[in-house]
Amino acid sequence: MATRLMHNDAMDILTHAAVDATGFNQDFIDHETAVDLAKRGSDKWTRYPGCIGAFIAEMDYGLAPCIQKAIEDATEECALGYIPDPWKRRVSHACADWQQRHYGWDVSPDRIRPVPDVLEAYEVFLREIVKSGGSIVVPTPAYMPFLSVPPLYGVHVIEIGMLQKGECWFFDFDAIEDAFRNGCRAFVLCNPHNPIGKVLTVDEELRLSCLASQYGVRIFSDEIHAPFVFDGYTHVPFASINETTAMQAMTATSASKSFNIPGTKCAQVLLTNPGDFALWMTRAQWSEHQTATIGAVATTAAYTSGEPWFLEALKYVKGNFELLDAQMRGRFADVGYLPPQGTYIAWLDFKPLGIEHPTEYFLDRAGVALTDGTECGEIGKGCVRMNFAMPRPLLVECLDRMYDALHADALL
Ligand SMILES: Cc1ncc(COP(=O)(O)O)c(C=O)c1O
Numbered sequence: 001m002a003t004r005l006m007h008n009d010a011m012d013i014l015t016h017a018a019v020d021a022t023g024f025n026q027d028f029i030d031h032e033t034a035v036d037l038a039k040r041g042s043d044k045w046t047r048y049p050g051c052i053g054a055f056i057a058e059m060d061y062g063l064a065p066c067i068q069k070a071i072e073d074a075t076e077e078c079a080l081g082y083i084p085d086p087w088k089r090r091v092s093h094a095c096a097d098w099q100q101r102h103y104g105w106d107v108s109p110d111r112i113r114p115v116p117d118v119l120e121a122y123e124v125f126l127r128e129i130v131k132s133g134g135s136i137v138v139p140t141p142a143y144m145p146f147l148s149v150p151p152l153y154g155v156h157v158i159e160i161g162m163l164q165k166g167e168c169w170f171f172d173f174d175a176i177e178d179a180f181r182n183g184c185r186a187f188v189l190c191n192p193h194n195p196i197g198k199v200l201t202v203d204e205e206l207r208l209s210c211l212a213s214q215y216g217v218r219i220f221s222d223e224i225h226a227p228f229v230f231d232g233y234t235h236v237p238f239a240s241i242n243e244t245t246a247m248q249a250m251t252a253t254s255a256s257k258s259f260n261i262p263g264t265k266c267a268q269v270l271l272t273n274p275g276d277f278a279l280w281m282t283r284a285q286w287s288e289h290q291t292a293t294i295g296a297v298a299t300t301a302a303y304t305s306g307e308p309w310f311l312e313a314l315k316y317v318k319g320n321f322e323l324l325d326a327q328m329r330g331r332f333a334d335v336g337y338l339p340p341q342g343t344y345i346a347w348l349d350f351k352p353l354g355i356e357h358p359t360e361y362f363l364d365r366a367g368v369a370l371t372d373g374t375e376c377g378e379i380g381k382g383c384v385r386m387n388f389a390m391p392r393p394l395l396v397e398c399l400d401r402m403y404d405a406l407h408a409d410a411l412l
């Protein structure tokens with residue numbers, strides 16, 4: 001983290017602490033308090049004053065130095081007008097290069113277009129491809145806007161609950177096929193999946209593709225969490241598998257999660273279906289135009305030079321996952337939980353403890369702000385979505401507060 005972001009206490013700490021060459025500063029992060037984070041003013045730490053923010057999907061690990069430098073350079077040059085073509089091209093090339101390096105996916109930069117955020121791409125998909133009067137399968141629990149946005153475009157949502165088997169979540173392919181057989185022609189894939197952290201296997205992706213081929217279904221593939229995959233799992237971009245999946249998918253991604261720059265507003269849509277590309281260029285130019293120039297600057301820096309910082313951030317996230325996982329298998333063993341395979345989000349089910357409204361419960365009794373599971377679909381009653389990408393000592397405090405409340409109420 002760059003020095004100028006640090007408050008005095010942290011500066012003192014750092015006087016004797018080594019700053020990682022990548023710019024990822026674990027010592028600094030470990031000393032951040034909820035008060036420090038609230039001072040920065042993020043939604044995560046200000047919406048519920050005095051509480052631990054574990055709801056919105058942001059990381060609390062500062063900014064990669066290369067991004068900070070790129071933003072500073074752009075402001076020095078006053079390069080903050082509407083996004084110009086050269087910056088669009090830089091983003092496309094940087095994104096294509098990232099996809100190649102990380103997933104071996106050769107996607108032409110010409111088919112990658114900027115868009116302010118992944119949801120804007122989802123809106124274009126709903127408006128232009130699914131169309132008013134159509135329907136879309138949303139596997140649940142789901143990232144909340146996947147459920148709330150389609151009705152705004154006259155699109156009916158078909159919620160299909162994920163199934164649990166052993167330590168894993170699986171698609172209910174029978175129910176999905178029923179929906180397709182009954183005329184649904186769209187599916188939203190979130191891989192890695194927010195909020196359950198599932199990372200799809202290629203076999204699962206191919207089974208979905210096979211059904212999609214049979215019924216002529218289009219797939220919106222949200223791969224924003226792709227870089228957050230834990231050991232033993234691999235992210236395979238759906239559209240990268242073969243020509244069929246490339247034609248079925250409209251893929252959206254962004255550096256916004258991996259580098260915590262969602263406020264800079266620059267995602268990317270990967271249009272591997274030529275028909276989608278033609279449609280995009282005629283019908284989505286307005287969406288493209290709204291992309292932020294500063295976001296293009298930040299994103300290009302992130303994809304081009306941010307990897308060493310990101311790898312440290314991922315290491316830290318994995319450490320937090322291990323801590324959470326150990327506690328869930330230990331003193332929280334009665335809480336419903338399957339280990340996430342990626343992302344920095346966990347899905348916790350408090351129905352076994354008899355808690356009907358866990359979000360309210362933990363806000364009131366523990367000062368911990370979580371996402372209400374019901375926002376993620378009907379399957380989410382009694383559940384919460386928890387973001388564990390916070391400073392580790394705060395995660396410890398967060399879990400202590402939750403445990404203490406449950407213990408005091410004789411629920412654990
Ligand atoms: C699965 C998923 N998709 C999309 C988004 C939106 O991200 P952005 O607004 O940065 O595009 C989020 C944010 O939490 C997310 O978790």
